[in-house]
Amino acid sequence: MSHFLDINTTDPAALRAMIDQARAMKDARRGQPKGASDADQPLAGRMVALIFEKPSTRTRVSFDVGARQLGGQTMVLSGSDMQLGHGETIADTARVLSRYVDLIMIRTFEEATLLEMAEYASVPVINGLTNRTHPCQIMADVLTYEEHRGPIRGRKVVWTGDGNNVCASFIHAAGQFGFDFTFTGPPTLDPEPGFMEEARQKGVTAVIERDPAKAVDGADLVVTDTWVSMHDPQSARERRHNQLRPYQVNEALMARAKPDALFMHCLPAHRDDEATSAVMDGPNSVIFDEAENRLHAQKAIMRWCLGI
Numbered sequence: 501m502s503h504f505l506d507i508n509t510t511d512p513a514a515l516r517a518m519i520d521q522a523r524a525m526k527d528a529r530r531g532q533p534k535g536a537s538d539a540d541q542p543l544a545g546r547m548v549a550l551i552f553e554k555p556s557t558r559t560r561v562s563f564d565v566g567a568r569q570l571g572g573q574t575m576v577l578s579g580s581d582m583q584l585g586h587g588e589t590i591a592d593t594a595r596v597l598s599r600y601v602d603l604i605m606i607r608t609f610e611e612a613t614l615l616e617m618a619e620y621a622s623v624p625v626i627n628g629l630t631n632r633t634h635p636c637q638i639m640a641d642v643l644t645y646e647e648h649r650g651p652i653r654g655r656k657v658v659w660t661g662d663g664n665n666v667c668a669s670f671i672h673a674a675g676q677f678g679f680d681f682t683f684t685g686p687p688t689l690d691p692e693p694g695f696m697e698e699a700r701q702k703g704v705t706a707v708i709e710r711d712p713a714k715a716v717d718g719a720d721l722v723v724t725d726t727w728v729s730m731h732d733p734q735s736a737r738e739r740r741h742n743q744l745r746p747y748q749v750n751e752a753l754m755a756r757a758k759p760d761a762l763f764m765h766c767l768p769a770h771r772d773d774e775a776t777s778a779v780m781d782g783p784n785s786v787i788f789d790e791a792e793n794r795l796h797a798q799k800a801i802m803r804w805c806l807g808i
């Protein structure tokens with residue numbers, strides 16, 4: 501049994517195997533209805549709990565559909581409707597759930613909640629997003645890049661905007677998959693310095709460039725995310741918008757990247773804030789492939805967690 505808690509704490513060979521398996525599973529079911537079962541049913545007889553303490557569209561639906569395609573059953577649980585939201589400890593919740601289900605996916609606020617769930621659960625736990633990281637999203641993004649452009653190793657990835665939880669997992673992926681990473685954004689929204697240093701120690705370039713046009717020069721992939729994350733106070737909205745407006749991904753900024761550079765956004769997006777609709781709907785955008793690939797990547801993650 502293996503927990504999938506973060507990309508930087510998962511063996512690179514295992515990450516590579518998951519991406520390759522995700523791609524093979526995607527290829528194998530091309531043309532099938534979404535509700536059709538996969539030929540292999542490794543989750544048959546297994547129950548998956550999907551716990552959400554924050555809103556979700558992609559994570560909720562892709563895990564639910566993915567588990568069913570693999571033959572499993574699912575239950576979607578809202579944290580606020582559980583005793584978890586009314587004072588029962590994470591440790592007790594983890595031990596109880598482990599008596600009912602074979603796998604737990606949790607989307608929560610504090611990373612400490614995820615880690616405590618993993619410590620006390622006797623079944624695998626998957627990180628479906630915390631305030632600090634979002635590893636499932638970046639597994640889907642690596643799959644998406646490689647489907648379109650081949651190996652991501654050695655490529656230049658530029659993150660523009662807020663150095664948030666999705667950015668953090670991209671930095672983790674840089675070290676594990678071997679691509680160079682540039683962050684461009686205001687100093688107050690820098691990613692954790694430790695994450696950048698960890699990537700550098702794994703042999704890749706991880707740098708900050710304050711000028712977005714210089715940052716994007718020669719990029720193979722340009723990525724951004726919403727300017728105000730789910731855990732940020734809404735009172736920060738106006739200040740964030742003023743700070744981040746220069747880092748908007750628009751056609752002029754994309755023109756600085758390589759002509760075949762891809763554009764990614766994990767969604768949900770605030771169109772014409774962090775990225776213009778012209779870019780989001782343009783020829784370099786793969787945002788809906790990213791959303792689809794959550795399904796395929798997470799099926800591989802669930803299989804790896806269960807060793808099946």
Ligand code: CP
Binds near residue numbers: 560629637767768
């Ligand atoms: N990208 C992502 O995690 O989407 P949801 O918040 O809709 O799950």
